[in-house]
Amino acid sequence: MKSRILFVDDDEGVLGGYRLAMRGERTNWDFEFATGVDEALRMACENLPDAVVSDYNMPEKNGFDLICEFRACNATKDIPITIVTGIGEESLKRRALDQGATDLLAKPVDASDLISRIRNMLKLKSYQDTIKQQNAELEQKVLERTAQLERSRLEIVWRLAMAGEYRDENTGNHVIRVGWFSRLLAEAIGCPLDFCRRLFLSSLLHDIGKIGIPDGILLKPASLEPGEWEIMKRHCLIGSRILRDTSLAFQNLAAEIVLEDTQTGTDENPFLEMASRIAMAHHEKWGGGGYPLGISGENIPLEARIVAVADVFDALSSPRPYKRAYNESEVLGIMRPQMGLHFDPLVFQAFLSHLSEFQEVLQRFPEVEESTPRIENIRVR
Numbered sequence: 001m002k003s004r005i006l007f008v009d010d011d012e013g014v015l016g017g018y019r020l021a022m023r024g025e026r027t028n029w030d031f032e033f034a035t036g037v038d039e040a041l042r043m044a045c046e047n048l049p050d051a052v053v054s055d056y057n058m059p060e061k062n063g064f065d066l067i068c069e070f071r072a073c074n075a076t077k078d079i080p081i082t083i084v085t086g087i088g089e090e091s092l093k094r095r096a097l098d099q100g101a102t103d104l105l106a107k108p109v110d111a112s113d114l115i116s117r118i119r120n121m122l123k124l125k126s127y128q129d130t131i132k133q134q135n136a137e138l139e140q141k142v143l144e145r146t147a148q149l150e151r152s153r154l155e156i157v158w159r160l161a162m163a164g165e166y167r168d169e170n171t172g173n174h175v176i177r178v179g180w181f182s183r184l185l186a187e188a189i190g191c192p193l194d195f196c197r198r199l200f201l202s203s204l205l206h207d208i209g210k211i212g213i214p215d216g217i218l219l220k221p222a223s224l225e226p227g228e229w230e231i232m233k234r235h236c237l238i239g240s241r242i243l244r245d246t247s248l249a250f251q252n253l254a255a256e257i258v259l260e261d262t263q264t265g266t267d268e269n270p271f272l273e274m275a276s277r278i279a280m281a282h283h284e285k286w287g288g289g290g291y292p293l294g295i296s297g298e299n300i301p302l303e304a305r306i307v308a309v310a311d312v313f314d315a316l317s318s319p320r321p322y323k324r325a326y327n328e329s330e331v332l333g334i335m336r337p338q339m340g341l342h343f344d345p346l347v348f349q350a351f352l353s354h355l356s357e358f359q360e361v362l363q364r365f366p367e368v369e370e371s372t373p374r375i376e377n378i379r380v381r
């Protein structure tokens with residue numbers, strides 16, 4: 001493809017001189033001519049030139065204005081510009097270069113000199129285009145790689161949540177509904193987007209600690225004895241430990257696998273930290289008396305206060321081996337008196353204001369016998 005050169009001069013005679021000087025280059029280059037800065041910018045935006053040769057001294061806007069306006073426009077900001085200065089305009093050279101001129105040429109212009117300068121500008125433009133292209137390709141690769149990592153993280157979380165679900169075999173789509181409810185509540189009380197997205201995924205793991213509870217207790221079809229109940233309560237601590245294990249064995253593994261590759265390992269993982277807090281505190285109660293720590297009020301992490309409402313709502317609204325699914329008024333009859341006792345009043349108010357959306361989630365992910373929840377359902381918006 002031919003390179004395009006734009007000449008700018010208020011003097012038609014000078015433009016005619018350029019036309020004549022360039023006639024031997026017509027096979028390689030196309031030429032355009034403008035008599036002022038505004039016209040030049042308009043032509044450049046319509047059909048991007050690869051190089052500009054502009055007079056400095058023009059009546060309305062001068063060569064500096066041309067540089068400023070070209071550099072200010074995203075489409076034209078990288079186009080090389082040579083400024084042609086007249087006799088007595090020597091002092092302008094430094095200023096022109098400071099303003100962003102690529103090169104300077106003194107009048108009277110020598111044709112072969114002009115052609116060499118244009119060739120240099122085109123070389124520069126070609127390097128710039130190559131670098132831009134490479135940057136765009138790199139950015140695309142980074143985006144693809146980030147998406148792959150995000151997908152892989154999502155899959156690991158999802159499969160871990162599924163592992164928990166299979167142990168507690170009657171809960172079906174429970175975790176995914178808790179994820180949606182939690183996110184709805186977090187959005188309703190005005191949590192930042194980052195928090196809402198992180199909560200959506202990390203709340204799926206709230207009961208992962210049940211992996212560590214013996215079948216005889218976890219799947220017991222009757223009420224638990226006090227001793228069994230104490231063991232059942234341990235799922236909070238077990239879940240929290242699974243999600244934030246910092247044992248020496250893990251550190252060695254991380255050093256071996258991660259740090260060796262990147263040398264930029266970090267202990268911080270906001271997602272796992274949140275998931276661990278939820279696993280630990282989702283059975284705590286706003287007014288105290290919950291487990292395993294018996295903490296209350298704002299000492300319970302917000303994410304766990306949110307999951308507490310979501311989890312109880314879902315448990316009451318879904319069929320379990322020991323109970324039928326309760327309808328909305330039955331559920332509210334049980335939950336409402338617990339506002340300020342079991343549930344954070346702020347979160348509970350948000351829950352009451354968004355009941356219709358909660359019902360939609362129940363319809364969308366109904367309890368099924370052979371649950372095969374789909375990973376697509378938890379794609380982060």
Ligand SMILES: [Fe+2]
Nearest residue numbers: 206207282283
């Ligand atoms: Fe739990």
Ligand SMILES: [Fe+2]
Nearest residue numbers: 174206207311
């Ligand atoms: Fe749960």
